[in-house]
Amino acid sequence: MSLHPPARQAPSRQTHPPTCVAGPTVPRPRATGHEQAPPTWGWALVEIRADGTWGEPRVIPAPGAAEQPLADVRPTSQAAPSSITELSELLKTHLAAARVEDAGRDEVAAVLSRGADAATPETRSRFLGPLAHVEALQGDLRRAERHVEQAQSGPPDPLGASGRAHALLAEAWVALERADFHTARRHLDTLDDVVHGHDAWLATSHVLLDAKLSIAVGAPEAATRLLAARDGAAPAAGSDWLSELVTVVRAEALIASGEPHRAMALLTPVPQHAVVEAMVMAALARRMIGDVRGALAVLSRAVTDLDHAPLALQIEAWLLEARMAEEQRRPERARLLTDRALRSATGEGMRRAVMRDAAWLRRIVERDPALLRKHREFLATCPGDDNAIGRPAVVLPTLGLDADQLRPSLLTERESQVLELLAQMNSTEEIASALFVSTNTVKTHLKGIFGKLGVNRRVDAVRHGRTLGLC
Numbered sequence: 001m002s003l004h005p006p007a008r009q010a011p012s013r014q015t016h017p018p019t020c021v022a023g024p025t026v027p028r029p030r031a032t033g034h035e036q037a038p039p040t041w042g043w044a045l046v047e048i049r050a051d052g053t054w055g056e057p058r059v060i061p062a063p064g065a066a067e068q069p070l071a072d073v074r075p076t077s078q079a080a081p082s083s084i085t086e087l088s089e090l091l092k093t094h095l096a097a098a099r100v101e102d103a104g105r106d107e108v109a110a111v112l113s114r115g116a117d118a119a120t121p122e123t124r125s126r127f128l129g130p131l132a133h134v135e136a137l138q139g140d141l142r143r144a145e146r147h148v149e150q151a152q153s154g155p156p157d158p159l160g161a162s163g164r165a166h167a168l169l170a171e172a173w174v175a176l177e178r179a180d181f182h183t184a185r186r187h188l189d190t191l192d193d194v195v196h197g198h199d200a201w202l203a204t205s206h207v208l209l210d211a212k213l214s215i216a217v218g219a220p221e222a223a224t225r226l227l228a229a230r231d232g233a234a235p236a237a238g239s240d241w242l243s244e245l246v247t248v249v250r251a252e253a254l255i256a257s258g259e260p261h262r263a264m265a266l267l268t269p270v271p272q273h274a275v276v277e278a279m280v281m282a283a284l285a286r287r288m289i290g291d292v293r294g295a296l297a298v299l300s301r302a303v304t305d306l307d308h309a310p311l312a313l314q315i316e317a318w319l320l321e322a323r324m325a326e327e328q329r330r331p332e333r334a335r336l337l338t339d340r341a342l343r344s345a346t347g348e349g350m351r352r353a354v355m356r357d358a359a360w361l362r363r364i365v366e367r368d369p370a371l372l373r374k375h376r377e378f379l380a381t382c383p384g385d386d387n388a389i390g391r392p393a394v395v396l397p398t399l400g401l402d403a404d405q406l407r408p409s410l411l412t413e414r415e416s417q418v419l420e421l422l423a424q425m426n427s428t429e430e431i432a433s434a435l436f437v438s439t440n441t442v443k444t445h446l447k448g449i450f451g452k453l454g455v456n457r458r459v460d461a462v463r464h465g466r467t468l469g470l471c
Helices: 084-100 105-118 125-138 141-153 161-177 181-191 200-216 220-232 240-256 260-266 275-288 292-306 311-327 331-348 352-367 369-380 403-410 413-423 428-435 439-453 458-467
Strands: 019-022 026-028 040-048 058-061
Touching (some): 141 161, 181 200, 260 275, 352 428, 428 439
Antiparallel strands (some): 026 040
């Protein structure tokens, strides 16, 4: 069954005529005395209002519909809705799925949960798969895992291909957030052919996951190309939030590539439906160019709605503010935000969200005995500056190499440390603080690195260093 909601309209106090969407016909049993009469077939209708809400689905006799001859009645499939209640919930589910693209994820989860409760064992996967997908996007990884398991353990549903695709995509998102990148890639490869032809939610979520995985393993340029191609396509109807997330993740890829100015240009003007995501990414870009005051101002505008944002975004925002609080010599604020971020990440096993700040986090935690006791075990499992996940193999110098190829092997120990911190997107001041040297000393080391790698920019030094396995 497929329902297409009407184009969204801005909420208004004016009276608008409702729209009715009809679903497939369903049999309505009519009892006469103690005997069961043949079924009468009718239409399932739901009223969609101009403000985006909808009324209770109801079933009415189809105009001119006669009782279906018994000879024409096929055996009822176990996958078909078995009651008016279940059909009602299934209609609500299709309408709710459209609302995912409006960022109404809490409401969608509630509708899908009620639908799963009303469904038969054979059709529960139609509800549990999308429910797990929504929960994975929001960062409720443990719930998502539980609902994926329930969806996959039930009886097979011949009409539930979309539900299975949602469940598999939920598994891929969980693997990504847990920094299990190999599993995430395996699920993505399995889904390549599955998501085509399905709804915009599945297809766009698949592309976003692929891009975020590329960024996480150190290939932001691949993510940029992938999302530029997707963003250039005509957006699907009703997919404002997801389409704007494509733009936000493109900005994230540009930041990871060392191009914060392009990222800020991409986020101007601020997207209307992915405001919090865009604000956090714009704050990160501003901090990267040294505009700490501007970054804090942008981040403060996102605080109001941050509680309703996906958990991974909350963690990234808290860590970003914590780093800037430390730079402004507000250690208590930095400690509070760091502790909050790590507690949230530990609760769901979210390792990807702390990867960008892994080197800084370890340094902060090691200086604070209380934080060290609480978070040392979790941080030890997180990919970071000393983890080789997603990095090229180290290239060792061999006989016969020319001078250009030998130059990287001449990096001093201190230059190697500076390059490593540079790859973690630390500023000159942060590198100086981490190594307990002056900013002038750091600049001297940077000149030496540039000369030995044959580059003129920081982003090129990091790119070349990663290719050679130096960072």
